[in-house]
Amino acid sequence: MNNREEFQSMLLSEAGNVATKITxxxxxxxxxxxxNAETIALFVVGNKRDELIDFAKVEGISWAKHSLTLAFKLEWIHALRRTLWHLLRKYSPLNSSSKFATDFYELEQTINDGIDEFLNSFFISYSNYKDELIRDQRKLVEHLSVPIIPVSSTIAVLPMIGMFDSYRMDIIEEKVLSEISRLRIKTLIIDLSGIPEMDEYTVAIFQKVLIGVKLMGSKSILTGLRPQLAKKMVHLGMNIEENTEVKGTLQQALNEYFEVKS
Known part of the structure; x- marks a missing residue:
């Protein structure tokens, strides 16, 4: 606490990559x-293990929520440990000028630096591999979550369900255009009854999807459009009927294309 400025200064110099991203x-x-580093240091020095563990759990959730990398956290904790040892060597009243004290701190630095090198390389390798797996799995899930269902030789239905962001809308655009070509779809009924909301950017991408369908020589029909989403499209000046046709429900659209007779 008496050397807080030196503590912070050395911590920032030890963790160069993290220091540039603190803001x-x-x-x-x-x-x-x-x-947070000061809090961790006080818990460690005060041997408050329960408080340290609880704080670590809160920190873990916070970093995960905001997609902050483990590599940064690892570098930061390494720097914190190195800083604590530096201050201990410099200010501890238990130190003496004896050869034993000098050898002890040099040995500590050699061992900790070696362990840190291993841990840093291990976690970066582990994290990168896991991130790549997650990205691949997400792509697979997103492709599977765009079910284009043929209901005749030329008509297909695309039920859209859940929350949509720009990434998922890009997947839909790619899948829709490729399936129109592969299945020779002439009419694509897009049911939006399972969509609670879209942000403005996603609505703009969706409009591009409808334009893409039209450019492929196919017709799109929107069904199940919710009032909130319709209002947002109007507010954004989206002339939806220029590129698509609108029906109230999926059943209505299907009935009109397949005349059901008793």
Whole structure:
């Protein structure tokens, strides 16, 4: 506590990569790294293990929520440990000028630096591989979550369900255009009854999907359009009927294309 400025200064110099992103991390997740480092140090030095564990769990959730990388956290904790040892060597009243004290701190540095190198390489390798797996799995799931269902030789239905962001809408655009070509779809009925909301950017991408369908020589029909979404489209000045046809429900659209007679 008496050497807080030196503590913070050395911590930042030890963790160069993290230091350059402290402001961004604070803005992204409201995470004050310097304040949190001081809290961790006090818990460690005070041997408050329960408080340390509880704080670590809260930190873990916070970093995961805001997609902050483990590599940054690992580098930050390494720097924190190195800083604590530096201050201990410099200010501890238990130190002496004896050869034993000098050898002890040099040995500590050699061992900790070696372990840190291993852990850093291990976690970065582990994290990168896991991230790649997650990206591949997400792509697979997103492709599977765009079910284009043929109901005749030229008509297909695309039920859209859940929350949609720009990434998922890009997947839909890619899948829709490729399936129109592969299945020779002439009419694509897009049911929006399972969509609670879209942000403005996603609505704009959706409009491009409808234009793409039209350019492929196919006709699109929207069904199940919710009032909130319709209002947003109008507010954005989206002339929806220019590129598509609108029906109230999926059943209505199917009935008109397949005249059901008793």
């Amino acid at each position: 961004a991390i604070l803005e992204a997740g409201n995470i004050d790294l310097l304040k």
